[in-house]
Amino acid sequence: MLHHPVIRNDKETTKLRIVFDASTKEKNCLSLNNNLKAEPNLNPNILILLLKFRKFRIGLISDVEKAFLQIVLAEKDRDCQRFLWADDFPPNNLKFYRNKTVTFSVKSSPFFLAATIKHHIKNYERSHPLAYKEIWEGGFDWDEELGKNLRIKWEKWGKEVHSLVDLSIPRYYFKADESSEEFNEYQIVIFCDASERAYGAIAYIRYKTNSDFHVNFVSSKARIAPLKKLSLPRLELLATLIGARLIETLRKVHEIQDLTNLQNWRFVKGEQNPADIVSRGCSAEELLKNRRLWHGPHWLTLSEENWPKNERFQETTNEERVKYIAINYSSEFQNEEPILDINNFSFISKVF
Numbered sequence: 001m002l003h004h005p006v007i008r009n010d011k012e013t014t015k016l017r018i019v020f021d022a023s024t025k026e027k028n029c030l031s032l033n034n035n036l037k038a039e040p041n042l043n044p045n046i047l048i049l050l051l052k053f054r055k056f057r058i059g060l061i062s063d064v065e066k067a068f069l070q071i072v073l074a075e076k077d078r079d080c081q082r083f084l085w086a087d088d089f090p091p092n093n094l095k096f097y098r099n100k101t102v103t104f105s106v107k108s109s110p111f112f113l114a115a116t117i118k119h120h121i122k123n124y125e126r127s128h129p130l131a132y133k134e135i136w137e138g139g140f141d142w143d144e145e146l147g148k149n150l151r152i153k154w155e156k157w158g159k160e161v162h163s164l165v166d167l168s169i170p171r172y173y174f175k176a177d178e179s180s181e182e183f184n185e186y187q188i189v190i191f192c193d194a195s196e197r198a199y200g201a202i203a204y205i206r207y208k209t210n211s212d213f214h215v216n217f218v219s220s221k222a223r224i225a226p227l228k229k230l231s232l233p234r235l236e237l238l239a240t241l242i243g244a245r246l247i248e249t250l251r252k253v254h255e256i257q258d259l260t261n262l263q264n265w266r267f268v269k270g271e272q273n274p275a276d277i278v279s280r281g282c283s284a285e286e287l288l289k290n291r292r293l294w295h296g297p298h299w300l301t302l303s304e305e306n307w308p309k310n311e312r313f314q315e316t317t318n319e320e321r322v323k324y325i326a327i328n329y330s331s332e333f334q335n336e337e338p339i340l341d342i343n344n345f346s347f348i349s350k351v352f
Contacts, residue, residue, distance in 0.1 A: 022106045030257045033107040041220035042114035071102040192243040193275035194235035200278035201243035215300040
């Protein structure tokens with residue numbers, strides 16, 4: 001790559017900056033940018049971004065310091081960013097160097113930056129909401145330091161997250177020497193749970209080979225409980241809704257039967273329910289070592305006769321159920337008050 005210096009004597013720190021040009025080419029040759037694939041633009045539409053930015057009273061802006069220099073290229077790609085360097089002038093001893101990080105002027109660099117940011121946001125979006133909720137509940141201002149307990153939690157999480165590099169989930173649901181065509185039967189099993197902090201569901205695939213049952217993790221989904229306090233039964237109902245939607249998603253993928261009939265729901269005690277981990281959370285170390293999370297409770301490997309009995313949904317009375325339906329109702333009283341008081345809404349979007 002061609003490069004030249006930009007000298008800024010008015011700068012306190014970096015008075016000299018090296019500028020690379022990946023579009024320079026010799027006659028009848030291609031430049032580095034000519035050889036690179038045009039990647040999609042992952043940056044948000046600037047007009048939509050500005051319109052959304054004006055929507056709320058408080059706007060938050062952040063920046064990644066020296067962003068390009070923090071993105072490391074794969075070893076096999078670094079030779080594409082080679083350049084010549086001379087220690088003195090005239091150059092008697094030219095040296096070859098290569099950049100190991102993303103470089104300005106290279107056509108693919110903006111894509112790498114946006115993709116890297118999206119990757120890390122996606123990785124941590126499930127772990128941060130609970131911490132953010134605790135911050136909001138604590139009533140901290142923007143410039144106020146976190147309380148001691150929250151600081152300890154953040155520091156502990158920061159140390160534990162590095163151990164997740166050892167976490168791996170097999171791509172194939174089954175054993176390497178097995179084919180799904182060999183199975184006598186298989187089914188999707190969903191567990192749901194809720195706590196005052198969060199609620200969610202977790203799915204497993206249970207299949208039979210010869211006389212043995214095997215269970216493997218498929219997917220899970222969790223939601224943070226709203227700041228407005230809800231009763232535990234209401235949160236459990238929301239967890240059940242997530243489970244039903246998870247079933248619908250898996251049914252589209254695996255074409256399984258409808259599992260949302262009442263007879264297919266069972267009560268499972270907390271110590272046996274892997275969704276308990278989804279709703280209450282756990283440390284990174286527990287996540288790595290918890291077999292119940294990745295393979296479900298031990299009784300899933302047994303026949304269904306040995307599963308927990310379906311006690312919760314058994315009828316406790318034989319009395320006839322009578323429902324009264326109002327067919328018509330008339331009243332001479334006229335209420336002059338408006339149906340909706342617009343002053344009770346903070347956003348116009350909540351009125352409609």
